[in-house]
Amino acid sequence: MNWIILLSADLPTATLNVNPSWSPVFTGESVTLTCEITDHGGWRYQWYKGSSQITRFTSKKHTFTISSAADQDQYWCRGERDNRPRSSQNSNKVTLTVRERPKAVASITNNQVFDGETVTLTCSILGGVASDWQYSWFKKESSTVVSEGPMYTISPVRESDSGEYTCRGKETATSRYSKPSSAVRLTVSALPRATLTVDPDSTVFTGESVTLKCEITGYWRWRYQWYKGSSLITTSTDKKHTFTISSAADQDQYWCRGERDYRPRSSQNSTKVILTVRETPKPELTSPLKGAALIGNPVTLYCNLKQSVGWRFDWFKHTQTPESETTTDTHSSYTIRPVSVSDGGQYWCRAGRGDPVYYTNYSDALWVNVTALSPPVTLIVSPSRSQHFTTDSLSLICEEQSNSTGWRVRRYSHSERNVSDCSSGWGSVTGSTCNISSHYTSHTGVYWCESESGGSSSAVNITVHNGPVILESSVHPVTEGDPLTLHCLYRDPKSSDLTADFYKDGLLLQNQTTGEMIIPTVSKSDEGLYHCTIPEKGKSPQSWISVRASPNIPPVVLALGLSLTLFLIIMLCVFCCYKKKKKGNQKDGSVSSVQNQNPGAIPLQAGNDHIYDDVGAKENNNTEDTEANASEITYAQVKFSKKKLKGKDKEATEPSDVTYSLIQMKTLTPCSEDEAIPGPSDANPGPSDVVYSQIQIKPKKPKVKDVKAEPSDVTYAEIDLKDKKNLKENENKLQKDADAGPSDVTYAEIDLKDKKKPKKKPPVPPKGKGCAASNTVYSELKQNLQRPLIFSTDLKLKQKQCHE
Numbered sequence: 078m079n080w081i082i083l084l085s086a087d088l089p090t091a092t093l094n095v096n097p098s099w100s101p102v103f104t105g106e107s108v109t110l111t112c113e114i115t116d117h118g119g120w121r122y123q124w125y126k127g128s129s130q131i132t133r134f135t136s137k138k139h140t141f142t143i144s145s146a147a148d149q150d151q152y153w154c155r156g157e158r159d160n161r162p163r164s165s166q167n168s169n170k171v172t173l174t175v176r177e178r179p180k181a182v183a184s185i186t187n188n189q190v191f192d193g194e195t196v197t198l199t200c201s202i203l204g205g206v207a208s209d210w211q212y213s214w215f216k217k218e219s220s221t222v223v224s225e226g227p228m229y230t231i232s233p234v235r236e237s238d239s240g241e242y243t244c245r246g247k248e249t250a251t252s253r254y255s256k257p258s259s260a261v262r263l264t265v266s267a268l269p270r271a272t273l274t275v276d277p278d279s280t281v282f283t284g285e286s287v288t289l290k291c292e293i294t295g296y297w298r299w300r301y302q303w304y305k306g307s308s309l310i311t312t313s314t315d316k317k318h319t320f321t322i323s324s325a326a327d328q329d330q331y332w333c334r335g336e337r338d339y340r341p342r343s344s345q346n347s348t349k350v351i352l353t354v355r356e357t358p359k360p361e362l363t364s365p366l367k368g369a370a371l372i373g374n375p376v377t378l379y380c381n382l383k384q385s386v387g388w389r390f391d392w393f394k395h396t397q398t399p400e401s402e403t404t405t406d407t408h409s410s411y412t413i414r415p416v417s418v419s420d421g422g423q424y425w426c427r428a429g430r431g432d433p434v435y436y437t438n439y440s441d442a443l444w445v446n447v448t449a450l451s452p453p454v455t456l457i458v459s460p461s462r463s464q465h466f467t468t469d470s471l472s473l474i475c476e477e478q479s480n481s482t483g484w485r486v487r488r489y490s491h492s493e494r495n496v497s498d499c500s501s502g503w504g505s506v507t508g509s510t511c512n513i514s515s516h517y518t519s520h521t522g523v524y525w526c527e528s529e530s531g532g533s534s535s536a537v538n539i540t541v542h543n544g545p546v547i548l549e550s551s552v553h554p555v556t557e558g559d560p561l562t563l564h565c566l567y568r569d570p571k572s573s574d575l576t577a578d579f580y581k582d583g584l585l586l587q588n589q590t591t592g593e594m595i596i597p598t599v600s601k602s603d604e605g606l607y608h609c610t611i612p613e614k615g616k617s618p619q620s621w622i623s624v625r626a627s628p629n630i631p632p633v634v635l636a637l638g639l640s641l642t643l644f645l646i647i648m649l650c651v652f653c654c655y656k657k658k659k660k661g662n663q664k665d666g667s668v669s670s671v672q673n674q675n676p677g678a679i680p681l682q683a684g685n686d687h688i689y690d691d692v693g694a695k696e697n698n699n700t701e702d703t704e705a706n707a708s709e710i711t712y713a714q715v716k717f718s719k720k721k722l723k724g725k726d727k728e729a730t731e732p733s734d735v736t737y738s739l740i741q742m743k744t745l746t747p748c749s750e751d752e753a754i755p756g757p758s759d760a761n762p763g764p765s766d767v768v769y770s771q772i773q774i775k776p777k778k779p780k781v782k783d784v785k786a787e788p789s790d791v792t793y794a795e796i797d798l799k800d801k802k803n804l805k806e807n808e809n810k811l812q813k814d815a816d817a818g819p820s821d822v823t824y825a826e827i828d829l830k831d832k833k834k835p836k837k838k839p840p841v842p843p844k845g846k847g848c849a850a851s852n853t854v855y856s857e858l859k860q861n862l863q864r865p866l867i868f869s870t871d872l873k874l875k876q877k878q879c880h881e
Contacts, residue, residue: 081218091168099251101174102143106253109140112154114165120156127151150177179203183244183258190387191341192267195232200244202255210246210255217241217260231263238449239265265590269293271349273333278352279386285435288319288354288380293344299335304389306330311449314396328354336784358382362426362440364525365489365496365536370421370447374535375414376555376621377523380426381438381494382409388428388437395423397443413445415554415604415623421447440477452694453477454484454526454534463620464540464547469516473499474507475526475534483529486511490522516541545569548608554623565609565617566587576612581605586870599624 092113102108112122114137124132124139127150132139139154151172156165179202190196200212214224216238223229231238241260247253274293281287291301293316303310303318306329309316318333330351335344361381370376380390392404392411404411408430413420424443457474465471475484485506486499497503499511503520506512513520520541526534537552549564565577577592580583582605587594596603604624610616641852751782 086440087166088162089114089156089165091213091631093152093168093171094791095152095171095173098249100172101176101423103176103178103253104143104145104148105178107140107142108627109138110152110154110171112137112139112156112168112659114156117158117162118162119158119160120165121158123157123764124153125140125153125155143173143175146175146177149173149530157708160773178253178256179246180241180256181245181258182259183242185242185263187260188262189266190234192236192265192345193233193343194340195230196234196263196265197231197243197748198244198260198263199263200227200229202246204722206644209249211249212244212246214242214244215257234263234265236265236267236858239263249421267345269295269335269344271334271344272329273348273350275331275350277387280355282355282357282435282437283322283324284357285706286319286431286433287319288317289331289333291315291347292316293335296337296341298339299338300337302336304334320354322354325354328352331507358439359426359438360426360440362424362443363496364443364445365525369412370416370445372415372447372625374416374625375538376416376420376445376447377412377413377536377622378424378426378443378445380409380411380428381491382428382437387430390426390428393425393439395426399400402661414621414623415625416445418447421445438529448874453532454528455532456486456524456525456526456537456538458539458552461552462549463538463552464542464549464618465516467516467518467541469541471513471516471539473504473511473513478669484509484526485528486520486524487527488520488524490519492519518543539622540618542618543615544615546611546617548617548620550607550620554625555599556625557599557601557627559599561603561622562598562856563594563607563609564597565592565611567592567611567614575614578610578612580608580610601626610748624817669856716879798860 083667092114094111096109098108110124112124114122116119120135120137122134122137122139123130124134141148151170153170154168157163159254178606182201182203184195184199186199186203186741200213200214202210212225212227213222214226214229215221216223223242229242229244241262243257243260245257248255250679255647270293274292275291276287276290289303291303293299299316300312300314301316302312302316309482320327328351330346330349332349334346336342353734363374363379363381376390378390379813382388387408388407388569389405389407390411412425422445424445425440427439429439457472457476459472459474473486475486477484486504487496488499489500491498500506504511504513508880509526517539520539522539523536524539525536539552539608540547547566547568549566551561563579565579566574567575577594578587579589579594581603594609601624604622606621608619608620610615
């Protein structure tokens, strides 16, 4: 009998290992399962979760990531192969406990803090024990750890610490990390800024009051701390601190800060202000022409202070009154335009600022000498205008009017506040000409010519403008009565006929489509500040246009000119009348024929000098009365009055001076109708028909010579030369007064007007006087000299009636 022996053996054992070995595992954590089967080879490994096969690998390791709590279960494995033994035993079961990864939580005591304060951030693990964890802090902008530990303290905090912060934990036993915390934002604000202002905010002077003002915005209830250098001066609730500079020791750095009982508890320190202390200043009074000025031109005085901030300037002129004339202005220059002789004198200035006012010392006096003389040189500007564009070229020429030499062009620059020569760099010199090839705004100023001996021309103002529009106006003063043309110029030369508005002293004068304004006749009222605008283009600077009076003609020259002109006119009239009446005139050395036949003029002579006058004869159209026209008696009274003159001027008042006058003729009624006056048909009247004319020339103190007139058949004028003291002598002394010398004879040629014959019989003439005597033409002449070489004459012809 055969016995069969059965030997049995256990299947190979499968062993499952888990890595990591700790429990629990966190979601997101990787787990590696290793299935170890001893003996035999060629195994295929089967992986189970619970009772479910999850995968099959030829590798004995299976690694996977825990994604969630659902991955928590029992895991085991077994092997299988194609040969015997075909399988292994099931491995041991390993239970995986799964938990969510812990999360760190970050917190901050105050996320809004001020610069300089302290802030603390805290990190904790939610549901964890603090002692089991290590903590790390991160700033969001960087992956670098900024701090370790559950608390992160920043002191003092700065504005640069602002940002977002996170933390995370690391388990001490396993070195596993928690989830990072959510970010917390830290905002660090700057402390309120203290701003220190100083009045005055420039160099200060001994004795001057200084006010420090500390401004802190945004908060209130501040206490202000004042520092000098590093030392606290005082603390007050008033934001202003005023003190007086006593000496140079007060020169230092000053600053302030604020403090209070609430957050923010302090302000930033203010910026430091350096107070520079000097002794009381003394301004310098200057003038571009050293005080020399011509009538009609402007004169500008400059009160120069190196520290010129916040000053008001007082200008003084010496007068005869106890107090001087004063003018106050915020500008450091004082312009007199136009200057007159009364503006000459002694000027000085001072400056003041603050409240109460702190005054500088007075400047030295400057004499302003005003003259009417033309300067020996004239500054010619080409192009001739007071305003110029930048980059324009300009020529300044010293045009000499005398033999002076060494003229140079000088300038006072408004921006640089100094006087310099053309040769100093802003121009090129050729002889007495200064050429500026390209203008800059710094060239704005006052220009003039000056010689080595100190002579100077009138100054002109030049303005250089960087804008698109300038005003073209006269660079020199305009004379009254002359025309003035203003142009509004645009920088682009291609543009033409631009509409422009012209202004004077800020008020609109005209709107011109041609860009040109003309004042036909300039007067003093046209003087002022002018500018123009071109709409949508720009506005020009202002320019002062001065108007000077037209030159006066001396009275003597004017009188001589008028006298010579009238003399020539009268001489021409006399010559014409002489030609017409040559046949009717009978003359000798002492007698003048008085015609009643349409004479055209009255030449009156005193000695060798003549007084001429025109006498118009009134025409009578009544033919019935033509016989009576010669019987009418006419006399003229001519008055000359003298004004007392001194010295040699007395000789100018002699009756030899020529006088022109208007003569009005009036007629007298004849004494009797029976006494006929020779008419035009009577060519040779007898002595009884003579018409007598008594002409009295009454100078102040004349030398009288009597010349006896000889009888003739012609009408003659009997001349009476009387002294001023004998004006009331008896006019009946005709024959006696007629004894005048030939040199004192005055010739009168008189037109007698026609008049209608009266219906009533005239009165009978007095005894001893025939009616021929009543036909006398009386002419009384008086001379009036108001001023030398200018004479005023009043000549009237009056009617004298006969008395019984």
